[in-house]
Each structure stands twice: as structure tokens, then as C-alpha cells.
Amino acid sequence: MSHVLLINPNTSADVTERLVGQLRPWCPPDLPLIGLTAEFGEPYIATEAAYVVAGHAVLEAFHHHVDEHGLPRAVLVGCFGDPAVWALRTEAPEVPVIGLAEAAMREAQAIGPFAIVTGGHAWAPMLERLARGLRLGGPDGLQQVHTVEASGGELAADPEAAQAMLREACLQVARATPRLAAVVLGGAVLGGWAAPIAPLLPCPLIDNVEAGGRWLSRVLGLPAEPGHVVADGAG
Numbered sequence: 001m002s003h004v005l006l007i008n009p010n011t012s013a014d015v016t017e018r019l020v021g022q023l024r025p026w027c028p029p030d031l032p033l034i035g036l037t038a039e040f041g042e043p044y045i046a047t048e049a050a051y052v053v054a055g056h057a058v059l060e061a062f063h064h065h066v067d068e069h070g071l072p073r074a075v076l077v078g079c080f081g082d083p084a085v086w087a088l089r090t091e092a093p094e095v096p097v098i099g100l101a102e103a104a105m106r107e108a109q110a111i112g113p114f115a116i117v118t119g120g121h122a123w124a125p126m127l128e129r130l131a132r133g134l135r136l137g138g139p140d141g142l143q144q145v146h147t148v149e150a151s152g153g154e155l156a157a158d159p160e161a162a163q164a165m166l167r168e169a170c171l172q173v174a175r176a177t178p179r180l181a182a183v184v185l186g187g188a189v190l191g192g193w194a195a196p197i198a199p200l201l202p203c204p205l206i207d208n209v210e211a212g213g214r215w216l217s218r219v220l221g222l223p224a225e226p227g228h229v230v231a232d233g234a235g
Helices: 013-026 048-069 085-091 100-111 123-133 152-157 159-176 194-200 208-219
Strands: 004-008 033-037 074-077 097-099 114-119 142-148 182-185 205-207
Touching: 004 013, 004 048, 013 033, 013 208, 033 048, 048 085, 074 085, 074 100, 074 208, 085 097, 097 100, 097 208, 100 114, 100 123, 100 182, 100 205, 100 208, 114 123, 114 152, 114 159, 123 142, 142 159, 152 159, 159 182, 159 194, 182 208, 194 205, 205 208
Parallel strands: 004 033, 004 074, 074 097, 114 142, 114 182, 182 205
Antiparallel strands: none
């Protein structure tokens, strides 16, 4: 177990490269972080059908990798939806496995009732179902999933417009639900976008990619690095 494995369930290699760059600082310098991109499926998961195919692609990628390189020390599924995470835990129970959605939602629930803001309307029921399965719903868990119309691919294609749209969505959610203790900004392509939005909110805004990084640090026995913290709202 001499490496960490990131599996991107989307077929977008540029997203894999970006995630590896963002997550690399959370791993020990002498421990390789290997990124794999799904060999089949969709560039960005935006439907139930694409989610099912992505789960298959994640399992295929994992098994091919293990056959060649052996088991990793940890696996992070680089998608805010976590396809095949439970299957990987069953296949390799000795290896810690998580997805970006679970990592971020668990951080949020530790603070209190939370909401999710993400792209693509189809994701709302899928994320609500995931939260129920993880027992992260209820009065002290997920309160709502607010989706903007643009999918992950569309958000990535125009970052400036996407960030403005997501900023408005986060503000709308925070104003509409005063009891929220945190908001999660979800989406593999949205890593790093929480920082400029966070000061506008009255509660912490959690970057899902950084949540995945903090999880990696914990399972690898490292402390969180200075500056890598949940972004606080204005208060």
C-alpha cells in the first residue's frame, strides 16, 4: 500500500489532473497520489443512467489498477455523488474509501444542519438519497439540495458566469433557511470556488474537494495543513 488512489468517475481527464493538483498537498510528500480517469461513461455525470455507468467504470478502473499496482493506502472517488463507494468498501474492506459528497456532508453535519448547492437538477434526488443512506438527513443533517440548472460540464465551460450563479444560489439558500449551520458547495469541478463566496455567507461554506483532502490527511495520519480549513462565513 505505497500510494493513494483518486478515481474520477467522469471521463474528463482534465478534471482528474485538476483534482490531483488540488489534493496533492494533503498527502505526504513521499506518498504518490495516482489519478485514474473512467475509461467509459460521460464527461460529466448529470443523470441517473450516467451515475450507474460511472459506478461500473469506477470498479473496472480500481480492479485494473490493483492488478497492476496492488492495493492503495486509501481511495478517494472524485465525484460529488460517490458512485461505487459502497462497492469498493465491500471489495477491499481493508482500504479506507470515501467520495467527495460523503466527505463534505460529514464535515457539514459535524457543524449542524446543512444544505448543498450544486449544478444539475438531476442531482437533487440522488444526493438526498445518498444522505438518507448515510444517515445524514433529519433535523440535524441535510435540509435541502439547491441545484442550479447548469450541469458540471456547463459550469466548467464558463467559470466566471458559473461562480456568479453559484454565489447567488448560496446566498439564496442561506437567507431562506436561517437555521443552517453550514452550506456545502458540491461538484468535482467546483474545487477552490468556495473561498471567494464564503465571506458573503453567515455560516461556513465547505469546499467539497478540500473536504476530501482533509479526509485523506486524517486517514494518512497527517494534521490538516495551515490554511486548509472550512471557510467561515462573515458571521
